[in-house]
Amino acid sequence: MPLITMKCDELIPERGKHTYITDTENPVIPACNVTTIPGDMTERGCPFAGARGVVGGPIVDIIHMVHSPVGCAYYTWGSRRSLPDWYSWSGPNKLDNAAFNRRYCVTTDMEEKDVVFGGGTKLKKACIEAFKMFPEAKGLFMYTTCTSGLIGDDIPAVAKQVEKTVGKPVFFAQAPGCSGVSQSKGHHVLNHEFYRQIKALREKNPDLCMKEEEKTPYDINLIGDYNMDWDIKAIIPLFEQMGIRVVATFTGNERIENLIKMPDAKLNVVHCQRSAGYIAELINEHAGTTHLDVTLYGIVETSKALRDVGKHFGLEKQAEAVIEKETARIKESIAYYRSKLEGKTVALYVGAPRVWHWIHLMEELGMEIVAMACTFAHKDDYEKINAKAKSNILVIDNPNEFEVEEMLHDYKPDLFLCGLKEKYIARKMGVSTVNSHSYEKGPYADYFGFVNFARDIYQGFYAPVWNFVKNNPSEEVE
Amino acid sequence: MNRGAIKEQPVVINPCKACQPIGAMYATLGIKHAVPLVQGSQGCSTFVRYQFNRHFREPANIAVTSFHEDAVVFGGRRNLIEGIINLVQHYHPEVIGVVTTCSSETIGDDIAAFIKEAKQRLTAEIGAEKAAKTFIVPLRTPSYSGSHVQGYDNGARQYLEQLAQESKPNQKLNIIPGMINPGDIAEIKHLMSAMGAANNMLFDISETLNAPLKMKNSFFPDGGTAAADLVDAANSLGTIALSRHAGGGAATYLLRKFNVPAVLGPFPVGIYNTDLFLEQAVKLTGQPVTAEIKRERGLLLDAMADTCTITALKKVAIFGDPDTVIGVARFASELGMELIAVGTTADSKEFYREIGLIAKEYNCAPQIVADGGLHKLEQVLLQNRVEMLIGNSNGAAIAKQADIPLVRIGFPVTDRVGYQRRPIVGYNGSLWLLDYIVNAFLERK
Numbered sequence: 018m019p020l021i022t023m024k025c026d027e028l029i030p031e032r033g034k035h036t037y038i039t040d041t042e043n044p045v046i047p048a049c050n051v052t053t054i055p056g057d058m059t060e061r062g063c064p065f066a067g068a069r070g071v072v073g074g075p076i077v078d079i080i081h082m083v084h085s086p087v088g089c090a091y092y093t094w095g096s097r098r099s100l101p102d103w104y105s106w107s108g109p110n111k112l113d114n115a116a117f118n119r120r121y122c123v124t125t126d127m128e129e130k131d132v133v134f135g136g137g138t139k140l141k142k143a144c145i146e147a148f149k150m151f152p153e154a155k156g157l158f159m160y161t162t163c164t165s166g167l168i169g170d171d172i173p174a175v176a177k178q179v180e181k182t183v184g185k186p187v188f189f190a191q192a193p194g195c196s197g198v199s200q201s202k203g204h205h206v207l208n209h210e211f212y213r214q215i216k217a218l219r220e221k222n223p224d225l226c227m228k229e230e231e232k233t234p235y236d237i238n239l240i241g242d243y244n245m246d247w248d249i250k251a252i253i254p255l256f257e258q259m260g261i262r263v264v265a266t267f268t269g270n271e272r273i274e275n276l277i278k279m280p281d282a283k284l285n286v287v288h289c290q291r292s293a294g295y296i297a298e299l300i301n302e303h304a305g306t307t308h309l310d311v312t313l314y315g316i317v318e319t320s321k322a323l324r325d326v327g328k329h330f331g332l333e334k335q336a337e338a339v340i341e342k343e344t345a346r347i348k349e350s351i352a353y354y355r356s357k358l359e360g361k362t363v364a365l366y367v368g369a370p371r372v373w374h375w376i377h378l379m380e381e382l383g384m385e386i387v388a389m390a391c392t393f394a395h396k397d398d399y400e401k402i403n404a405k406a407k408s409n410i411l412v413i414d415n416p417n418e419f420e421v422e423e424m425l426h427d428y429k430p431d432l433f434l435c436g437l438k439e440k441y442i443a444r445k446m447g448v449s450t451v452n453s454h455s456y457e458k459g460p461y462a463d464y465f466g467f468v469n470f471a472r473d474i475y476q477g478f479y480a481p482v483w484n485f486v487k488n489n490p491s492e493e494v495e
Numbered sequence: 496m497n498r499g500a501i502k503e504q505p506v507v508i509n510p511c512k513a514c515q516p517i518g519a520m521y522a523t524l525g526i527k528h529a530v531p532l533v534q535g536s537q538g539c540s541t542f543v544r545y546q547f548n549r550h551f552r553e554p555a556n557i558a559v560t561s562f563h564e565d566a567v568v569f570g571g572r573r574n575l576i577e578g579i580i581n582l583v584q585h586y587h588p589e590v591i592g593v594v595t596t597c598s599s600e601t602i603g604d605d606i607a608a609f610i611k612e613a614k615q616r617l618t619a620e621i622g623a624e625k626a627a628k629t630f631i632v633p634l635r636t637p638s639y640s641g642s643h644v645q646g647y648d649n650g651a652r653q654y655l656e657q658l659a660q661e662s663k664p665n666q667k668l669n670i671i672p673g674m675i676n677p678g679d680i681a682e683i684k685h686l687m688s689a690m691g692a693a694n695n696m697l698f699d700i701s702e703t704l705n706a707p708l709k710m711k712n713s714f715f716p717d718g719g720t721a722a723a724d725l726v727d728a729a730n731s732l733g734t735i736a737l738s739r740h741a742g743g744g745a746a747t748y749l750l751r752k753f754n755v756p757a758v759l760g761p762f763p764v765g766i767y768n769t770d771l772f773l774e775q776a777v778k779l780t781g782q783p784v785t786a787e788i789k790r791e792r793g794l795l796l797d798a799m800a801d802t803c804t805i806t807a808l809k810k811v812a813i814f815g816d817p818d819t820v821i822g823v824a825r826f827a828s829e830l831g832m833e834l835i836a837v838g839t840t841a842d843s844k845e846f847y848r849e850i851g852l853i854a855k856e857y858n859c860a861p862q863i864v865a866d867g868g869l870h871k872l873e874q875v876l877l878q879n880r881v882e883m884l885i886g887n888s889n890g891a892a893i894a895k896q897a898d899i900p901l902v903r904i905g906f907p908v909t910d911r912v913g914y915q916r917r918p919i920v921g922y923n924g925s926l927w928l929l930d931y932i933v934n935a936f937l938e939r940k
């Protein structure tokens with residue numbers, strides 16, 4: 018089936034290029050990763066959100082300096098649940114979470130005079146002052162935004178000066194909010210700039226590389242996992258059981274010293290291929306490390322991932338042992354939830370990769386996908402969707418609010434997996450939701466995470482409130 | 496009082512403020528069938544929607560003109576004109592508030608001219624009659640100056656500058672709430688109706704951001720101030736801006752332009768401030784304070800008497816928007832608590848004056864932390880063995896670190912549910928706040 022135009026889009030014909038019905042025989046790729054129509058009630062964020070909020074943000078032991086008027090820093094303060102375990106001064110009655118990525122919001126708070134005269138000097142002073150206030154910080158990451166990008170502050174020069182003064186590494190990502198069509202641009206910029214900077218650091222200071230004697234033949238990086246609600250607690254032990262060591266996670270709950278050692282690993286296992294595939298390719302280009310694209314959700318996909326990694330290292334037997342043990346452990350739970358969820362319909366709306374990560378997982382639960390939507394997917398994401406999805410599913414690229422409503426109204430999913438902004442819309446329409454961005458009660462990755470996920474879907478669907486909603490006497494459907 | 500402690504710092508850690516646009520959007524969402532249209536990058540709308548979603552647990556409809564590279568090079572003209580036309584054709588709003596941001600202000604967009612051009616194109620495309628149904632109001636809110644509080648103030652003022660028109664007197668009292676919660680607005684409406692005073696609540700989020708679960712039949716939530724009531728605000732008996740810093744500008748404009756008497760503050764928390772608020776409402780409307788309200792005052796006094804030894808001399812720090820802090824600081828003093836530190840968003844003379852008055856009256860010497868951010872407040876708090884922190888959710892980590900209770904008020908409260916529904920204003924709201932404060936101490940006994 019070809020592209021379609023939704024009823025609400027009659028006046029915006031361009032939107033018809035973004036919407037299609039899947040067909041395994043004749044797959045279509047919609048218009049994607051293109052500019053948003055002004056005034057469209059888009060759900061997209063900006064490149065700065067991608068850089069600070071998603072990819073850079075989870076690094077735990079460095080100061081995250083946002084060079085901007087106060088808002089950009091304020092809104093990215095502790096809002097994303099990429100959880101850290103960095104205890105710098107924890108003790109009795111002390112806060113157990115002191116990591117920089119969520120505890121502190123550090124900003125230059127640019128004012129009118131900085132916009133007129135330039136903010137470079139202020140940024141330099143701010144970085145040095147921040148290092149004084151947080152001597153335990155292992156480095157600093159500077160992020161630019163619309164204003165600092167527009168006035169053209171020389172960020173690399175400031176980084177160099179601060180690095181010289183303080184003697185600690187200073188990184189930067191120049192991804193102002195107006196520099197791209199969605200947060201995806203920010204992921205891209207951060208990957209490239211960060212890798213270039215760690216490469217330069219390693220060349221300048223070989224001590225930062227992993228020592229030969231430290232290396233094992235089974236070193237991997239977990240690329241593109243941001244530790245939502247402790248996903249890595251589910252993921253890393255699986256690899257460890259196989260005899261594999263995870264050198265660094267890019268970037269969930271990770272320390273900067275480990276990230277600098279990324280090029281020393283033997284294999285890059287790439288989970289979020291949209292936001293971090295770039296760095297895996299860069300490492301491949303420069304250090305020759307191969308990378309494996311994996312999905313770590315659900316039994317089928319996770320087992321395939323472990324087999325692939327096992328095959329790479331000649332650890333097939335170990336992989337099979339882990340798969341057998343873990344599958345046996347959760348088989349009964351999943352069978353229970355499947356018996357409760359079988360035949361129910363679901364709509365998926367996430368950034369991009371989790372839509373195709375979860376297609377098989379939904380099938381494992383016996384649920385039928387009726388609609389899917391992505392905020393910032395590229396062509397390759399839609400290729401992956403088309404390769405995994407059955408026919409006759411509605412797919413919307415960068416949906417606006419009307420399209421989300423029309424989809425919920427016309428396709429009537431029993432459950433909507435979506436983010437914070439959409440969940441309140443869906444609930445007002447009587448549709449149960451599960452937060453698929455930062456989870457309800459995670460982790461959701463891997464085997465025992467799958468049980469959590471199934472449980473949350475079950476609890477979301479069977480909550481008694483929806484019975485009252487269905488029989489709501491004040492119901493006024495148009 | 497230690498004013499010398501405040502100096503400009505090159506780095507702000509844990510700021511006690513957000514940027515101007517969110518304030519203007521807050522005001523806009525209180526207008527019936529209105530959409531804020533953000534002239535800027537997508538983050539400027541998405542981040543703000545997240546804030547509203549987390550605090551109110553409601554949908555928040557905010558549109559954006561989606562600045563990409565081309566807008567920065569060629570200006571935001573095309574974006575704004577297309578944005579307005581798309582919004583009008585698609586959503587038929589009665590009001591569009593065009594909220595500017597740091598990017599559009601830095602590149603110097605001529606917003607007024609763009610809106611004029613958009614209106615001309617709309618007239619050509621859908622006819623003059625349909626085009627005239629939507630008010631399009633420019634709200635200049637550069638993010639690099641002031642704070643969210645000033646953004647609300649600027650937004651509210653610009654709405655009235657554009658819309659208010661003199662006609663027949665309407666015998667109503669304008670109330671501009673400021674960035675307060677749906678529960679607070681409902682409580683003020685309760686006081687007004689108990690007095691039998693007709694009110695014109697401007698920027699009324701009490702229903703738009705606190706909506707029941709029912710199948711919707713419109714894109715817009717119920718409630719909100721009708722555009723006609725903003726027009727009619729020029730003909731009222733008077734205006735009370737509950738928050739001087741967020742709404743005072745609009746009240747002053749109505750006074751200067753249309754001679755509508757204006758009262759700025761106080762934020763009606765506690766006995767003294769609520770008395771004052773009612774006194775002013777009586778003066779402006781001629782309606783009396785009724786037995787029902789007197790009973791509520793009596794209940795508050797009774798509860799204060801019952802708990803005065805629990806709250807006595809407890810060391811407290813309060814942070815948040817300036818008017819909320821001034822109001823709650825006085826109420827805390829009325830409860831016999833000792834003000835140790837107050838933190839706020841703006842370096843305002845009025846704030847210093849008001850806190851100074853409270854300090855003198857209740858014989859305390861609070862340290863004022865303005866502009867240093869909450870990290871600075873945290874240091875003061877730890878050095879002085881403060882026993883309670885009152886403020887929004889951004890103080891949660893501080894309270895945890897200091898091992899003291901955090902009494903959550905204001906915006907945003909994201910880590911607990913329901914506070915947006917509960918008032919802290921009026922005698923009823925103060926009574927609830929008192930219970931909350933006392934229970935927080937009892938929990939720790």
